[in-house]
Amino acid sequence: MVESLTATRKFQKEITSGIASLILLSVLDRSVKPMYGYQISKVLGLNDDQAPLMKPGALYPVLRSLEKYELLKSEVEPSVSGPPRRYYAITDQGQQSLKLWTESWKEIKTFVDQILEGNLGDE
């Protein structure tokens, strides 16, 4: 039981780390204003009690790599209490990538669905 749980968790982790970039780009694309890490984790419901697919802490390295590839840009703003916050916003390049990635996500999704439903090959 414990072993299958670990395997399940590993599977979830692998899947989410693959699509985390797509999720983050999409969230920031829909947002009117730049958002900071905690806000994004709130929107995604990562702070809920039930074990989320992704830890809030895992968002930050992904945000950072997206910024490095210039799909996001960020700005630091001081906050009234506590440390300054880094606000992230999507770039034009990010929006283009989001379109492409959404397309490939749809293709993958259809493909996996077909396999899971056993519909493959009987068109």
Add this chain to the structure above:
Amino acid sequence: MNKQIENYLQQLKTQMADCDKATIQDATADAYEHLCTALENMLKEDPSLTEDQAVATVIAEYGTPEEISAEYKQAENYLKPYLTHAPKQDTRGPLARFFGIFIDPAAWGSFLYMVIALITGVLYFTWVSTGVALSISLSLFLFGVPLAVLFILSLQGLGWLEGRLVEGLLGVRMPRRPIFFPTEEKWFDRLKMYLTDKRTWLTMLYMIVQLPFGVLYIVIWTVMVAFSLSLIAAPFAQEIFGVSFIHFNTGYYSIPSSYYPLAVLMGILGLTAFMHVAKWTGRLHGRYAKYMLVRD
């Protein structure tokens, strides 16, 4: 800072001990920002919680130090600085390796850095000497303390900026986030904290020393580049424009035409050699900058 958050950050640092110092700094800055914001919100939403309870929940949600460290390590693999000095084996022959320096981005990065260092050096030096003088003299009055704190904050900003420059041009991984100190309430306590922090002094020293470094670099740069280019241009200048190679006091000295090929060759060799010097200077300066500006 909250004791539990401080412990968490410490554990994260220990967990990431084998990582690049700059990555550790990024990871702790991210964690610190998130935990403080999450804590603040949680206490607002449910005022019945004690701070200790709230912090424990927030930390548990964020992810264990092991998990977070693994995520950063994974991301870091995709985030190597553009001009990283690749340790891959160079299979080219010695001649190709020597002249191949002209297509080496790391050499051009350092080449540019040696020029920019004078400009940044002057700016840093002016800022630090003015800031220190003002801070010391005005601390006699009460309003001097916030001014000193602001000055030290500006130093952290400058240090971060220099880090971006060093990473971009010299290919040494530097923090992508400025260091955040915990914000204490009293200006005087903050000042005391900054003044007892090694980072403040090392950054200040770096800023001051950057001026002599900048001067040294620009002198080497100008002499080497000008000398090499003039050797290459000498035959053309002498033959086409009738300008002699050396003007010394009232004397004019020209290169005999039989030495033209040698002059051009010397010029090309000098320029190529200088590109190697630039690359090594850049590499050394990168290491030195990292030592001075990135601290645990």
